[in-house]
Amino acid sequence: MNAVKALITLDLDTVAPRFDLTADVWIGRIEPDGTVREAKTLVLSSASADELCKLVLTEKIDVVVCGAVEDKYFEYLQWKDVAVVDSVVGHMDAVIRALAQGALEQGAVLPSPPEAE
Amino acid sequence: MTEISTARAAPRIDGVFDAPIPFLPLLDEIPLAVLLLDRQRTVVAMNQAAEVLTGFSARRAVGLPCRHVLRANTCVRGCPLADLSRGSGPLCREGDIINADRLRLPVRITASALHDSRGRLAGYMETIEDLRLFQNMEPKKMNALGYAGFIGQSPRMGGVFKLLPSIAQTDSSVLVTGETGTGKDLLAEALHQASDRAKGPFVKVNCGALPETLLESELFGHVKGAFTGAVESKSGRFKLAHNGTLFLTEIGDLPLSLQVKLLSFLDDKTVYPLGGTKGLKVDVRIIAATHRDLEAMVREGRFREDLLFRLNVVRMHLPPLRERGGDAEMLLDHFLGQFNAAFQKRIGGFEPAARKLLLRYPYPGNVRELRNIVEYAVNVCDGEIISPRHLPAYMTNPEARRMAPAPPLAEAPLRAPAPRSGASSWREAERELIMEALTQARGRRGRAAEILGWARSTLWRKMRVHGLDTPDEEERR
Numbered sequence: 239m240n241a242v243k244a245l246i247t248l249d250l251d252t253v254a255p256r257f258d259l260t261a262d263v264w265i266g267r268i269e270p271d272g273t274v275r276e277a278k279t280l281v282l283s284s285a286s287a288d289e290l291c292k293l294v295l296t297e298k299i300d301v302v303v304c305g306a307v308e309d310k311y312f313e314y315l316q317w318k319d320v321a322v323v324d325s326v327v328g329h330m331d332a333v334i335r336a337l338a339q340g341a342l343e344q345g346a347v348l349p350s351p352p353e354a355e
Numbered sequence: 356m357t358e359i360s361t362a363r364a365a366p367r368i369d370g371v372f373d374a375p376i377p378f379l380p381l382l383d384e385i386p387l388a389v390l391l392l393d394r395q396r397t398v399v400a401m402n403q404a405a406e407v408l409t410g411f412s413a414r415r416a417v418g419l420p421c422r423h424v425l426r427a428n429t430c431v432r433g434c435p436l437a438d439l440s441r442g443s444g445p446l447c448r449e450g451d452i453i454n455a456d457r458l459r460l461p462v463r464i465t466a467s468a469l470h471d472s473r474g475r476l477a478g479y480m481e482t483i484e485d486l487r488l489f490q491n492m493e494p495k496k497m498n499a500l501g502y503a504g505f506i507g508q509s510p511r512m513g514g515v516f517k518l519l520p521s522i523a524q525t526d527s528s529v530l531v532t533g534e535t536g537t538g539k540d541l542l543a544e545a546l547h548q549a550s551d552r553a554k555g556p557f558v559k560v561n562c563g564a565l566p567e568t569l570l571e572s573e574l575f576g577h578v579k580g581a582f583t584g585a586v587e588s589k590s591g592r593f594k595l596a597h598n599g600t601l602f603l604t605e606i607g608d609l610p611l612s613l614q615v616k617l618l619s620f621l622d623d624k625t626v627y628p629l630g631g632t633k634g635l636k637v638d639v640r641i642i643a644a645t646h647r648d649l650e651a652m653v654r655e656g657r658f659r660e661d662l663l664f665r666l667n668v669v670r671m672h673l674p675p676l677r678e679r680g681g682d683a684e685m686l687l688d689h690f691l692g693q694f695n696a697a698f699q700k701r702i703g704g705f706e707p708a709a710r711k712l713l714l715r716y717p718y719p720g721n722v723r724e725l726r727n728i729v730e731y732a733v734n735v736c737d738g739e740i741i742s743p744r745h746l747p748a749y750m751t752n753p754e755a756r757r758m759a760p761a762p763p764l765a766e767a768p769l770r771a772p773a774p775r776s777g778a779s780s781w782r783e784a785e786r787e788l789i790m791e792a793l794t795q796a797r798g799r800r801g802r803a804a805e806i807l808g809w810a811r812s813t814l815w816r817k818m819r820v821h822g823l824d825t826p827d828e829e830e831r832r
Contacts, residue, residue: 305426
């Protein structure tokens with residue numbers, strides 16, 4: 239597996255339940271061995287699915303990990319060659335691990351540290 | 356999908372009846388979506404109506420935080436349960452959810468705190484009402500131009516409107532026929548909403564969208580171990596539509612083996628899940644729809660005659676747009692207003708030349724095609740009036756128009772299934788055009804869009820409509 243540039247929509251340290259209502263995102267390049275490079279957390283001025291889509295394209299993201307996403311945004315990102323793994327529940331660290339292993343699936347419920355939820 | 360296992364004794368209710376009764380089946384009898392949460396707002400139970408609304412099975416939802424199951428905007432913008440835990444009474448909020456099918460649905464959520472016998476907080480109960488029903492009622496009440504979401508005052512549509520309320524009340528199976536784009540789905544939903552089953556679920560299944568084995572499991576459900584990968588039992592759409600309406604669209608595409616099962620259900624109202632021996636009685640009204648000529652399919656041995664007789668208790672035919680007289684003009688104005696509002700434009704109307712072109716066009720794709728043309732024109736128009744140059748090229752260019760097939764004869768309300776060699780509808784012709792262009796462009800969409808003379812986004816939208824994008828996306832990945 240090659241390194242992937244991922245964007246995870248966040249609610250504190252866990253995947254946010256709604257893509258369109260997320261103002262916090264984590265962006266980073268994940269190597270197959272789990273090493274994370276160029277990681278940053280962005281706080282957007284307001285939550286907006288359109289703005290998030292723009293950010294995904296300008297940041298040249300390979301994969302978006304999110305909770306609920308409306309079909310039109312899902313299809314749009316797919317069309318732009320961005321993989322979307324939606325309906326994910328879990329802590330950001332678990333998502334990054336699963337992405338590094340190439341094991342993250344749509345609808346995955348990942349173990350969270352007790353304090354995360 | 357990952358699921359959380361819940362190995363616990365089946366809960367029951369004591370002290371109400373002579374003997375204890377199981378709790379979850381009781382919950383399933385409630386027609387509103389209900390979620391029960393513990394003090395940490397984790398789902399502990401949900402009923403069948405909630406499964407239908409959210410698209411999550413109870414098995415998957417139990418153990419997850421409520422906000423990841425309900426996925427409501429109210430979960431993010433101030434969870435009402437936070438106020439409840441501070442001692443308020445039941446709270447009601449309107450908002451929207453995004454379900455597992457990625458659809459945004461308007462809902463009303465009522466949340467209340469549950470206390471144990473000593474008054475301590477034990478958890479929460481949320482009931483969720485689907486507001487689509489009420490939203491759809493608004494245009495019905497306010498719209499003097501049509502009925503039940505349809506626009507039109509032509510005698511042909513008048514006949515449909517006249518029949519609709521009485522047929523809705525009969526509870527008989529209904530077969531809706533009509534060309535593509537005439538509004539068969541809208542009619543099915545209108546029948547459901549005008550019926551006594553309106554409070555129950557309206558479950559739609561496209562019989563042509565799934566392979567035979569998946570479709571059988573989707574319709575009738577399966578028991579654990581019925582086939583490789585059936586790790587859990589699953590309720591079928593028949594069961595989910597209990598006390599409501601099951602809408603089987605593209606019934607002409609239902610495989611023969613499943614036609615037998617459907618016929619059996621129509622006989623005894625009992626569904627037999629795949630791999631199971633025990634039947635389950637369900638109270639479901641069937642509405643089926645097709646653009647195919649089922650009588651011809653019966654003659655060709657591709658559709659069971661006895662099933663046709665069963666479904667054909669009441670038949671409603673939707674006329675093609677070319678037989679609806681002045682309705683096209685009303686629809687043009689209606690969709691112009693709708694897209695003006697949607698795209699925040701101020702287009703006042705159509706130039707006489709554009710209107711003339713639009714009214715002369717035969718609309719093989721019927722109302723859907725007219726709607727798409729108006730959407731295109733509103734998108735393209737940067738002024739205050741739509742002129743012919745804002746219309747799709749195939750309407751103004753005689754060469755492009757020649758490529759479109761002639762509309763079927765007005766006397767033939769239904770058409771035979773298309774032979775593979777030629778297109779029988781605009782939809783098929785368009786699909787073939789796209790395929791040809793993609794082949795010519797060796798799969799490069801930008802080039803294919805150029806060949807077709809469309810914007811890339813138009814090609815993408817149309818590929819989606821024709822189901823041509825997914826495999827390509829997967830291949831590129």
